[in-house]
Amino acid sequence: MASWVEKALILVIVGCLLPALLVESRVRHYKFNVVLKNHTRLCSTKQIVTVNGKYPGPTIVAREDDTVLVKVVNHVKYNLSIHWHGVRQIRTGWSDGPAYITQCPIQPGQTYTYNFTLTGQRGTLFYHAHILWLRATLHGALIILPKLGVPYPFPKPHKENVLVLGEWWKSDVEAVINEALKSGLAPNVSDAHTINGYPGLVHKNCNSPEMFNLNVKPGKKYMLRIINAALNEELFFKIANHHLTVVEVDATYVKPFKTDTIVVSPGQTTNVIIEANNKAGKYLVVVSPFMDAPVLVDNATGLASVRYTTSHPTALSTTLTAPPPINATEVADNFTNSLRALNSKEYPAKVPQQVDHSLLFAVGLGVNPCKTCVNGSRVVASINNVTFVMPNIALLQAHYSNISGVFTADFPAKPPTPFNYTGNQLTNLNTTTGTRVYKLPYNATVQLVLQDTAMIAPENHPFHLHGFNFFVVGKGLGNYSPKTDPTNFNLVDPVERNTIGVPSGGWVAIRFRADNPGVWFLHCHLEIHTTWGLKMAFLVENGKGPNESLIKPPRDIPKC
Incomplete structure (x- = not known):
């Protein structure tokens, strides 16, 4: 039998190990x-x-x-x-x-x-x-x-399902983009839209049983975690005869609202609740592109089904639904305009009320000379007329180790030469090139207005900011006015995101606090635009002390 000394020693050992075990379990x-x-x-x-x-x-x-x-x-x-x-x-x-x-x-x-x-x-x-x-x-x-014991801020669903939306090319995607870069022209569009990897029953003369089916029980509620992993297209999503209750976007809770159609840009996620309150049957799920600009996209619709479980599954009839028109801007605006931060006591919307850095980034396409390309030129993209050039050494490594000559910290805070951004532009399409970053002090507040341009053609641009969430405080059509537009900003409960669509022929304003030291990418999440140079990076300096400073690189960090 253990003595009291042995028992005490055991308690001490267990007491020392327990915190480590608790940490390890997480x-x-x-x-x-x-x-x-x-x-x-x-x-x-x-x-x-x-x-x-x-x-x-x-x-x-x-x-x-x-x-x-x-x-x-x-x-x-x-x-x-x-x-x-x-x-x-x-x-x-x-x-x-x-x-x-x-x-x-x-x-x-x-x-x-x-x-x-x-x-x-x-x-x-x-x-x-x-x-x-x-x-x-x-x-x-x-x-x-959520943490153990912390509930959702909405009724818990019966079950949760992940729906990953994507694109599929019959050919090798690397061959597609390499051919485009060689020619200087736009790449071929995808051959299909997919839902969890499957395009649907019938697609472009290809009879195939490849369809994703979501099985539901009558009377139950389900949460769908919808992810747009497509390379180049914003997508509509709807289910025949079902309302979608939106509860979250980009891993932030929103004030719930109902809709029959959502729009998800590449890089965005949306959680919705559906209630299986229809009669037994199969209900078509459709995924289709949204593009309100005259550019070439794959307009084929990805298909899946919501299938009610029944004792006679072969007898189920299918209820159909049509996707919105490809240029259904009103449908997309109705969805995005309904998004509001939950802004509750548990999940407050900490919107920066004062701004230290006010930036205007004009985004769009351009044309630069190319002797080896088809027309003697290539399509490029730029922010404030800078087409970003990828370095040969990681920017964060260069910053941390003080390696000179990799980048310059002089990215322009506004367009070098202001112009009518959304007017027809058929001249001055050339851009400058460089690896330039914008430096921010730790904890600075930033307002960034992303302004679409009509260089070649206006387009939607889903922009993703690494390292931060931001608040979408305003948006509009035409050219942003720093005098009048801020009077309509929502600084109370704007939606919080990590990826936001810049309207075609318009602008969007976001705010964030630079409280994360490091080098953080900002780029269009249309992969072709990123390839063409529609990207830049913020360099956020260290704050005071180790808790406000970048940690040292791990030992196994890859080498260039």
Whole structure:
């Protein structure tokens, strides 16, 4: 029998180990083997880049404030990096993922362990490759559950389902973009839209049973975690004869509202509640592109079904629905204008009321000379007339180690030469090139107005900011007016996001606090525009002390 001394010693040992065990229980370990896998879609088979052979990739599930460790092993011929889209990465920019911005890519045969904590976040995010066009097939859901014992701010659904929306090319996507860069022209559009990897029953003369079915029980409520992982298209989503109650976007809660159609830009996520309150049957789910500008897109509709469970499944009839017109701007505006932050006691909207840095970024396309291209020129894209040039050394590494000559900290706060941004522009299409960043002191408040331009043609631009959430305080059509438009800003309960669509021929204003030191990418999430140079980076300086400073790079950080 143990003596009281032995018992006391045991209690001391257990008391010392218990905190470590509790911490360890909140560390989530994943291993991603990035491999080539044969996949058949649209009656054709091709090799695609996947995580663990899955398309879409495996879902990561964690809780708020958990630490996630993902060991990535690169078994493919491409250099690789993975971005954890929407994760704040507080002081852990080394794990953010964009190649040559926060890290050098993981080379073939090499490994890297991403290590980050989900500080103060809960909801639906996702991960994707952040180099070349590999995110076409290398992507998956990242679900952050609330802390144990903390309920949703809405009635708990019976079940939750992930719906990943994407695009599918019959040909190799890297060949598609390489041919476009060689010619200087736009790349071929995708051949299909997909829902959890499946395009639907019939598509472009290809009879196929490839359809995703969502089974539901009558009278139950379901939460759909909808992710737009498409490369180049904003998408409508609707379900025949069902209302969608919107409860969250980009892993932030919103004031619930009902709609029959949502719009999701590439990089955005939306959680909706549906109630299975219809008669037994199958109800068509449609995913279709939204584009209110005269550009070429794949206008085919991705199909799935909501299927009510019944004892006679073969006898179920299908209720159809039509997608909105491709240029249904009113439908899209009705959705985005309804989004408001929950702004409750538990989840307040901490909107910056004062602004330290007021920026105007004019975004759009351009044309630069190219001797080897088809027409002697190539299409490019720019912010404030700067077409971003990717460096050969990661910007964060250069910043942390004081390596000179990699970038300059002189990105313009406004267009060098103001002009009628949304008027027809047929001249002065050339842009400048450079690797330029905008420097921000720690904890500075920023107002950024993203202004679309009609250079070549006005377009929607879904912009994603790494390292931060931001508040969408205003938007409008035409040219932004710094005198009159701010009077209509919503500084009380604007929606909080990490990706926002700049209206075609209009502008959007966002605000955020630069309380995360590091180098943070800002870019259009239309992959072709990013490839053409529609991107820049913010350099946020360290604050006071270690808790406001970037941590040192991990030992296994990839080398260029």
